[in-house]
Structures are given as structure tokens and as C-alpha cells.
Amino acid sequence: MTQFIVSILIISGIGAVLALLLEFADRFIADYGECQIMINREKELKVQGGSPLLFSLQDEGIFIPSACGGKGTCAYCKVKVLEGGGPVLPTETPYLSADEQEDNVRLSCQVKVRNDLAIEIPEDLFLIKEFKVRVERLEDLTPYIKGITLAIVEPEEGITFKPGQYIQLEIPKYKLSSAPEFRAFSMASFPEEHQKIELYVGLVEKGIVSTYIHNYLKKRDELVMRGPFGDFYYQESDRGILMIATGTGLAPIMSILRHMHREQIQQKITLFFGTRSEDDMYCVEELKSLEKELPRFTYVPTLSRVSDDSPWQGERGRVTDLIEEHIPEAADLDVYICGSPEMVDSCLEVLEKKGISEDNIYFDKFS
Amino acid sequence: MDPINPLTLFFAAIFTNNILLTNFLGLCPFLSMSGRKKSALGMGAAVVFVMASTTALNNLVHYKVLVPLGLEHFRFIVFIVVIAAFVQLVEMTVERFFPALYFSLGIFLPLITVNCAIFGASLFMVIRKYDFVQSLAYGVGSGIGWMLAIIAISSIREKLQKTAKLPKGLEGPAITLIITGLLALAFLAFSGMIRVQ
Structure with missing residues (x-):
């Protein structure tokens, strides 16, 4: 019997020693200190080095699109890394064309922040943020469509979008859902108003989010939304x-x-x-x-x-x-x-x- | 019987008892990484380093921890865990302090965790009852032997890609296995020349 216990203890001990060793290594060896990320040659971020660029930017409130969550399979998170990105990794090459590689395009989920970086991202991505909003108006426009106005609480500067774009509105967990859910809604308000947006929400049969908005949402409730997204917006022309x-x-x-x-x-x-x-x-x-x-x-x-x-x-x-x-x-x-x-x-x-x-x-x- | 000279063991592991060409261990990365000489060299260098270190390390773990406690039957799991942890540690260190080397090795380094030649060397070390110095010599020798084999094959493959008109079904791994067999046959001639256990 003691033999069993001793074996288990010793083997666990060896595992524990190795785990401890790696934990120390992670703390001390993989400590890249504070790194600077220069974005579009104008904005400067200071981040803790050691994580992939995608997540470092996310922590700073810059949301690069990503569908796979940083696994390197969706290739949505392409950004230009001008300096400090190191060579293109084998995990990236399948997703980058020769032109893109020439152009310093990289998958931001694969590029680790090890040193100071200079990157270039579309200006629009700066605008995508997470907002805290408060319900200011709830109005039945038709028996099935509610007009809601959301005032932006945070961040102070409000939202900047192009007319026609949409946001993702998140509703908390409630009776019909098991987790917070979000859906996309187009903004109906004009973009010159940065502090408030208006949405038209149609009631969808058994729709978790629309049912919540129609039947549970109250004035002054606070919600979270992200955006703006989408390439459906007004294009200047003289046609x-x-x-x-x-x-x-x-x-x-x-x-x-x-x-x-x-x-x-x-x-x-x-x-x-x-x-x-x-x-x-x-x-x-x-x-x-x-x-x-x-x-x-x-x-x-x-x-x-x-x-x-x-x-x-x-x-x-x-x-x-x-x-x-x-x-x-x-x-x-x-x-x-x-x-x-x-x-x-x-x-x-x-x-x-x-x-x-x-x-x-x-x-x-x-x- | 006299103990084997570590230097003899070192050369034996490279030539007469090449771990790849006589024991056929580590064939998976051997087949997949031998397409180009450059990557073969990177993989080979990583194997040399990890094999040398883990064989010596596992020798210590085996004779200082497992044997005194009567836990030799746990050597499989312990060796594997030691190898995995070591590779992880090496990767972190190389990534932090030698970024150029890290990028040139790329994904080869972590892949070594599951290279059966590495584990094989540790097991041979136990079966053949090597002491610490012998283990180190055997580890380094086996690593170099493995590297030699993969470089040889990748050179041949590069040449084949340029000149040979192979039937479709023989391209890639198929022809590589045939060539490896021929090479192994040549190495077989050396077997038994030097005593390794």
C-alpha cells in the first residue's frame, strides 16, 4: 500500500518540479518587459511584451477582426508590421500571398510582441470599440418594430461611423438564454451625432435578443455594444x-x-x-x-x-x-x-x- | 567486461549504430523535413541539442531518482515528461535570447517533443546501462548521426527534384523510404563492428 502512495507522490513530485521550473521560466525568461507599438506612425501604445499582437491590441481597445480567436486559421487579422515583426512564420505563409509578404502583411495573432513594433492598420479599425450605452428611448414604431435610442456612456468621445454601418448589441443572460448574446443592428441615426445612436429592432419569433429588447428592456438599462462594422455605407458619387x-x-x-x-x-x-x-x-x-x-x-x-x-x-x-x-x-x-x-x-x-x-x-x- | 570508452560510443552512435538508419527511429520528422537541405539542417541541429541534453538528463533522473526509489517501471512517463519540459524550456530560452536562431528553427524545435528518436535514445541508455558520461556521448553521437542521415537524404531529394522524372506514385515519401532503405543497407554492413552494450 505504501508503495502505491510513494509512487504516486514521487511521480506527482517530478511533475510538480517540472511545472514549477516552467512556471519560473515563463516568469523570468519569457519576460519581454514593456514594449512600444507605434501605430500608423502617430499613435503610440505601451504594452507588456510576450503575447500575440492581436491580443495586445485588443487589451488596448483596438479590435482587429478575428473569427478564429487567434488560432491562425481565419486570416482575418492581417495587419502591416513595418518594423520588429521578425521573419514570416511557417504558420502564416499559407495565408499570405507573395504580394502581401512583400508588403509586410502579417497575421497579428501569430506575431508575438517581443520588442518595439511599428505597425499599420486601417484607420477604421481605431473606430471599432466597446461601448457602454444607456437606453434612453423605447418606442413602438409598429406592432413589431421598436425604435430604441442608446446614449453612449463610455467612452466619452462617443462613436464615429459611416452612415449605413452596424453595431453588435449585447444583451445579458435572462430567462430565455443561457449566456449573454449579441446581434447586429444597423444604426438609423446620422453619423454627425456621436453620443447617441438609434436602432430599429424587429420582433423575431423566438428571437432571444429581439424578445429581450421588446419585452424585457427598460429605459435607463445599461448595455454593451461593439462597432461600428460593415461595408454597407454611403458612397460619394454624382450618380x-x-x-x-x-x-x-x-x-x-x-x-x-x-x-x-x-x-x-x-x-x-x-x-x-x-x-x-x-x-x-x-x-x-x-x-x-x-x-x-x-x-x-x-x-x-x-x-x-x-x-x-x-x-x-x-x-x-x-x-x-x-x-x-x-x-x-x-x-x-x-x-x-x-x-x-x-x-x-x-x-x-x-x-x-x-x-x-x-x-x-x-x-x-x-x- | 571493460566499460565502453565514451569516445568509441560517440562514433558508434554516428556510424555503426546510427539511430535512424539501423533502428529506424525518428522517421516521421525525417520524412517530412527532408525535402530541403536548409530545413533538414535546422531540424538536425535541434535534434542534436535536445537529444544530447535529454539523454544525459534522463540518465540523472533514472539513476538518482527512479532507481533509488524503486520506480524504474515509471521511466516511460517520467522520460516523456522530462523531454517535453526540457523542449519547452529550450524553446522559451532560444526565443528570448536568440531570436535569429528561434526563427530559423521555427516549428522544428517544439516538434522534437514527439520525435521518437529522442525517447529511443533515453531508453537505449537505460537498457544498455550507460553511465552519465557514456549517456552524454551516446546522446550527442546519436543526434549527430540522425542529423547526418537527414542531411544526406535531403541532399539526394533536392537533386532528385531537379533531375529525376519519377512516376507519380513514387514521388515524396515513397522514394524517400526506398532511398533510406538503400542507405540503411549500406550502414548495416558496419553493424557489429563496435560493441555498444
Whole structure:
């Protein structure tokens, strides 16, 4: 019996000694001290060396996109490392083209901060932050869509985004969920307002986040959000603009319109906004007043489920029918489409048939 | 019987009892890393260092800890853990103080943890009852022997890639194994020339 115990103790002891040794080594040998990271030749960060660049930046509030969580498999976390990155590692080569390697592009999850670094990242990434927000307004816009306004508590400088982009809103664990959950919502407010954002949240059957927002969220609640994200945003041009939205897809479109109104951008704009019934329409007053203030803006609402005897004066049918009817062949237009994936896909089909250049079509599928 | 001279053992481990070509240990990294001479050299150098150190280290652990306590039957797990911890320690040190070497070795260094030639050397050391100096000589010799073999093969492979028109099915590991067999056959001629145990 004692033999058993002695064996176990000795073997565990050997393991413990080795573990202790490695722990000391980690503490003293792998101590890289404080390292400086120079970003875009202007911003300087001081970080504790020894961790991958991706995580060092994350700790400093700079969120490089990463889907795999730093395992070196998604290749989203590419950044330019100008100085101090060392040679490209075998774990990176499969993800970097010859041009990228020439250009000092690296996977930030594989580059360890061992010494001072100089890196270059897109300016937009600076803007992605984690925000603490407070619910300031909760309003039923339609029976199924709530408009919510969130005031940014932290950080003080607020959010900087392009009209059309989205944020990820996180809701705490509650009755229907086992952990905090987050979903993406497009901002409807104009980007010149940095301290508050507005979101339109549609109620999704059995949707954990939308149910929480519709039924549990109260004024003055505090939430966490991250952003801004997304490449669906207003592109400057002098072409005419066609906007197509259904349901909550109106949110990014409103952001673009409000931005254009504030900045007095005078482009010819047509908005097709489709819902099922008149009850599902919202922002109608504002869109009508925008029509007056932006002389070249036309607002065309359409209802897809309306009985023939209804007093509805506007268009009837789907937004795709409106494209068929109103948009000339091969029109030179910037097109912004936002709504359900099915709607976006059928619009793309119709636009292709019309011969409208897909280079100028931007869309955001809400699923 | 007289104890074997460590120097004799050192040369025996390189030539007459080459761990790769006569015992066929460490074949996995041997096959995968022998495509290019440069990486073969890096892997070889790492093996020499780790094999020399862990064989000596395991000799100490075996005769100073396990034998006095009557725990020799635990030598597998203890040796493996010692090797793993040692490799980890070496990697940390090299990474911190010799970054150039660290980058040139790349992923070869951690891969050595699971190189069976390393573990094999430690087991031979026990079976053949080497003392500390002999273990060290045997470890260094085996490491150099392994490196010699992988450099030889990688040179041949590099030449083959440039000149030979191989049937598709023979490319890569297949032809490497055949060449290794031929090389081993040559080394077999030396076997028994020097007593190693």
C-alpha cells in the first residue's frame, strides 16, 4: 500500500518540479518587459511584451477582426508590421500571398510582441470599440418594430461611423438564454451625432435578443455594444441613387438620408420602401418632410398585402414590382438595398435583368 | 567486461549504430523535413541539442531518482515528461535570447517533443546501462548521426527534384523510404563492428 502512495507522490513530485521550473521560466525568461507599438506612425501604445499582437491590441481597445480567436486559421487579422515583426512564420505563409509578404502583411495573432513594433492598420479599425450605452428611448414604431435610442456612456468621445454601418448589441443572460448574446443592428441615426445612436429592432419569433429588447428592456438599462462594422455605407458619387428597403432594412437607409439631409447633399434619390400593410409603415412623417427639404428626393411606399377596398393611395405590390415599373433599362444609378435576404436576392435579379452595373449596387442582408 | 570508452560510443552512435538508419527511429520528422537541405539542417541541429541534453538528463533522473526509489517501471512517463519540459524550456530560452536562431528553427524545435528518436535514445541508455558520461556521448553521437542521415537524404531529394522524372506514385515519401532503405543497407554492413552494450 505504501508503495502505491510513494509512487504516486514521487511521480506527482517530478511533475510538480517540472511545472514549477516552467512556471519560473515563463516568469523570468519569457519576460519581454514593456514594449512600444507605434501605430500608423502617430499613435503610440505601451504594452507588456510576450503575447500575440492581436491580443495586445485588443487589451488596448483596438479590435482587429478575428473569427478564429487567434488560432491562425481565419486570416482575418492581417495587419502591416513595418518594423520588429521578425521573419514570416511557417504558420502564416499559407495565408499570405507573395504580394502581401512583400508588403509586410502579417497575421497579428501569430506575431508575438517581443520588442518595439511599428505597425499599420486601417484607420477604421481605431473606430471599432466597446461601448457602454444607456437606453434612453423605447418606442413602438409598429406592432413589431421598436425604435430604441442608446446614449453612449463610455467612452466619452462617443462613436464615429459611416452612415449605413452596424453595431453588435449585447444583451445579458435572462430567462430565455443561457449566456449573454449579441446581434447586429444597423444604426438609423446620422453619423454627425456621436453620443447617441438609434436602432430599429424587429420582433423575431423566438428571437432571444429581439424578445429581450421588446419585452424585457427598460429605459435607463445599461448595455454593451461593439462597432461600428460593415461595408454597407454611403458612397460619394454624382450618380442618381435608388434605395430599396423593407421592414427594419429602413434603418441604414434612414441613416444615409439623415446624413444627406444634414450635409445638404443634393443627389437625385428615390426610395422604395415596402411593407405588408399600412400598420407596418413607420418614419412616414419624417420621410415626407425630408421629401420637402431635399428637393430631389422621392419617397415611394408600397404595400404588398392590401385589400382592394382599402383607402391606401400609394403603390401596391412588392418593391421588385416598383423596380420593374419605374427604373429605366441600364440606368446609371447607385443602388442601396437593405432588408431580408430573399428580398435582396430578388432585387439583385431584377436589377441584373435591367442591366444596371453591379459595381454600383450595395446591399445588406438582414437575417 | 571493460566499460565502453565514451569516445568509441560517440562514433558508434554516428556510424555503426546510427539511430535512424539501423533502428529506424525518428522517421516521421525525417520524412517530412527532408525535402530541403536548409530545413533538414535546422531540424538536425535541434535534434542534436535536445537529444544530447535529454539523454544525459534522463540518465540523472533514472539513476538518482527512479532507481533509488524503486520506480524504474515509471521511466516511460517520467522520460516523456522530462523531454517535453526540457523542449519547452529550450524553446522559451532560444526565443528570448536568440531570436535569429528561434526563427530559423521555427516549428522544428517544439516538434522534437514527439520525435521518437529522442525517447529511443533515453531508453537505449537505460537498457544498455550507460553511465552519465557514456549517456552524454551516446546522446550527442546519436543526434549527430540522425542529423547526418537527414542531411544526406535531403541532399539526394533536392537533386532528385531537379533531375529525376519519377512516376507519380513514387514521388515524396515513397522514394524517400526506398532511398533510406538503400542507405540503411549500406550502414548495416558496419553493424557489429563496435560493441555498444
